[in-house]
Structures are given as C-alpha cells and as structure tokens.
Amino acid sequence: MGINLSEVNLAYLKEKKQYKYAIKDINLRIDNEDEFIAIVGHTGSGKSTLVQVLNNLLVPTFGHISINFRENNNDVYYNIKASGKKVKYAISKDNINVKYKARVSLKALRKHIGLVFQFPEYQIFEETVLKDIMFGPKNFLRDENKAKEEAIKIAEMMNISDLLDKSPFMLSGGQMRKVAIAGILASKPEVLVLDEPTVGLDPIAKRDLLEFLKYLNEVEHKTIIIITHDMDVVGEYAKRTIVLNKGCIMYDGSKDEMFKNDEVIKTCNLNYPNIVKILANLKKKLNIDLDIYKYNIDDAFKELNRVLGDNHE
C-alpha cells in the first residue's frame, strides 16, 4: 500500500529541443500510513515539482508511478505511466484492468492525496469559513449535507468551530491557513502533502500547526509530507528526510544520519537546527562529550544532565 515512483523524470522544454530536468530518475516508496517526511533542498532543487507529480498535477515525462489505496474495501491501483509526451492512465480494480477517463481517475486519486500549496490562504474564496471547508468534500461526495457534516467535524478537530460563520477574510494569517488546510482535510486524504506550511506564520501559530500535523500523524495515522527550509521543524517533527539536489534524490533516510552527513549538508547548503548548534557550541567550549543530535529543549537538557549530572562526578 502506498505510493511508488520508479525512474520518474520531468523535463521542461526550454528552447529548440533543449530539455531541462526539474526532477530526474526519482525512485521513491512512500507508505500511506504513519510516515512523517520532510523534503528539503535548495530553491529550484525540484521539491515542489516532486510533490505535484505525486498527485498528478504535473505529469512525468518518463517513468512510472503506481499508487495503491483501499477504497470501499477494495484495493485500488492507480498507474500513471508516461512515455515521451504521451501519457497513459490506467486504473486496475481488483486486478481487473478498467480504463476510466483520465479526469475521473485523477479526481479519485486526489481524494487520497491532499496537496496544500504554499500560502494556501490566497486560495480561499468563499463567503464563510464553513462554505470554504465544504468546497472540497462537496465535489468529492456530491452531497451537500454530508459535506457539511465533514466540514463541521474537521473544524471541531482543528479547534476552529467558532470561526465557521465568519468571513475567512476577517481572520488572522494563522487562522486563514488553518481554514485552508481544513478544506483539504475535509476530503479525508490518507496522505497530506504541504508545501512550506509554516512560512509567514508567527512562532505560536507555527507550533500550533505543527502540533496538529503531529496529531494527524500519530493518532490518525496519516502520512504527512512537508516541504520545508526550516531545520528546526525537520529536527523536531520529521521521521524521515528526503534531500533533493538538482532534481535528484541525494539522501533518503533518518534526520540524525542526514545531519551527520557532511557531504549532504555542504552540497545542499543545509543548516543545522538551532538546538544542535547550541549543543555543538557547548561541547566545544566546555570540552564535554555531548551527543549534539537533540531536537527539543527537554532532550537537550536531559543530555546535559546525562553528561554533567550529579551521579557523574
């Protein structure tokens, strides 16, 4: 179950038969449960392209994507194949090949993989928060009442019930972003992909949003994929990191190993989380044997206590 990318490439035609690859030879397996992935890399390294390929907003130039979900107790497979400019869609249900029209299959696919763009609050357009959250499920469910039910449920879960009757344009930046994300969640995707979800939020709104994503991941078992430049976020929340460099996957694994990998950090010009920097500084200044790969204050203090604690005369 999950998303499988094999040898996926996406090329833009620049000029006269000159192609530029936005992503190149991507091989990736993402589970549709319990993953919390941070995709990092330079601007222009292909991060946004990759997540748009995942839910087929962009069609790969070469390669193959297979996506496998459970739908009404059936295993549903979406196969997206690309060869040159021709794209073939095929959906097999219970291993019987059924060909749908592309539009229908994409709609179903996007129900499973919700994509939240950068600055999603710019895409809010309805008169009330309730109507805005309902917009997605109304399209997927084709039932106004059910859509409303879903929207109210999601609003409760996100602690924004008191905003439902308000105009989205009267809200603060952090609240607007929550509403925009609620609109995607109301369609109940298993996989939620967010492009730079914390940019422009103040520290409190940022923590609030990240803790909610953590809840979705740990309690609701959703797979969360975020694109971010913020290494503090990577350190504290990601279970797995994927580093893109010039369209290729340069690293795919745990954050500890990523931060220890000097080549990756240097090549991709990645930063270290604040707390790691602080511990590295203490380690050097006081000449003590600290494990510097800690990502929150409590763990950092525990580590200090382990090395400098009373039982350690």
Next chain:
Amino acid sequence: MSLIEVRNLYFRYNSSDRAVNGVNLDIDKGEFVCILGHNGSGKSTLAKLLVGLLEARKGSIKIDGIELNEDSVDEIRKKIGIVFQNPDNQFVGITVKDDIAFGLENRKVEKHEMEELIDKYSTMVRMNEFLDRNPEDLSGGEKQRVAIAGILAINPEIIIFDEATAMLDPKGVGEVMEVINSLKSKKTIISITHNLNEAIMADKVIVMNEGKVVLSGKPNEVFENIEILKNSKLDILDSMKLLEKVDNSNINLKEEVKTALWELTYQK
C-alpha cells in the same frame, strides 16, 4: 528630540479586533530597532500609521519634527520608506530599472540624475546586472532587493522592513539581511520581525501585544523578561530556554554552562 516621536496613538479597523491602543515610542536617528509581536499584535498597523497609509483616530506622530497629517504626508513620505512582506505585491515596472525609477519619476527627478541614482542603488543591493529583466522572473530575495533599491533611490532617512524576509527561502533571507546590515548606522531602520536572532543584533527591541508596547529596551534587557514575552505569545530563544533549565538544576559546571549559553545568546 527623537527622529520619530509617537504619542498616545490609537487606531482601530472597522471590522476586526486588530488595533493600536495607545502607543508611545521614541526612535533616534541611526538606530536599528526591531519590533516583535505575534500576528495581530498591532505591529504592522503601527508601521502603516507611521508612513501615513492609515490615519490614526487619536494621538500624534512626529517625524523629524514634522507632525504627520493630511498636509504633511507627502513631505513625510520622502523621509520614510517601507518594504512589505510579499515581494509580489510591490511591483509597478515592467523592468527592474522602471521599477526602481518609479519613485524618482513621481518626484520629477531629471533623467541623467535618475540614471545615476538607479545605477548607484541597484549596485548597492547587487542587482545592477538585472536592470533589464522583468521583476516577475526574479527570485523572492532578488525581488525584495529591487524593492529596497527603489526605496533607497528616494533617499529616505528611515526605512521600515515589515517582515521583509518572512516569505523568502534561506538564500533569499541571507541576501536581504546582508543588504539590511549594510544599511545599519547609515539609515534609521525599523524591522518588524519574528526572527529573534535578528532582534538580538538590534540597538533597541520593542515588544508589542494587544496594540500596546509592553517592553522596550536593549536586547539583553528585553529578553530577560521571559514571563512578559510568554504572555505576549512570543517565542523565547532556545539558548535562553536551556539557560532557564540549567539555572534550576544541580548539574556540574553549572556556572560555566550558563556563561557559555549567555555568551552564545548575545554573541559576545
């Protein structure tokens, strides 16, 4: 007399809770001031009041001795420029050059002088190679630098950066911060920011909450007030949080760890 004097300033939007509730403020010539506050604390509203984009209900703003009102707003805008958060919302020109020229054209600057100024300020923000490019094609950091050049060309005494780096990637943040740092002591700078590491470097830090100034002073004086910062829904620097924990513990080398964390915070 301070360069900027704000006295008992009040403002409220018609349809929102956001407001400025009796702000008093003094900023001296050449100071680098950071204003901190959570979203909705009134800091951007204050910035818009300072440049006359919003009109106060009560109170006064004096800039360089001139009281801000309907008659003086044009004169005051020669003294104070603002760079906004969203790099896409502040372009008027088809090329970078046109865009930098916009403010100069409005001030009826002679053509040859204009060319000189564009050359000077685009070089200052290292965008002189991009003069014929369409601003649309630039990265966020490049766009913000063009916006800064456009403001510098008018030669204001004061520049306000209203979360000018909040929407940029780390490379863009670095580029813009480099330009801002190069302006320190040449201009009076007011930076509205969430970046505590930037605030640490300021001459003065002002903390806003619920439309009021709740703290004001040198960075180390302000950051000592952990309770007020928490109540203002602000983050505390990681090194300060760790310092607090170490202070309440019995670990060995406690004083050495505390000193190291303190030095780390203020980069002494």
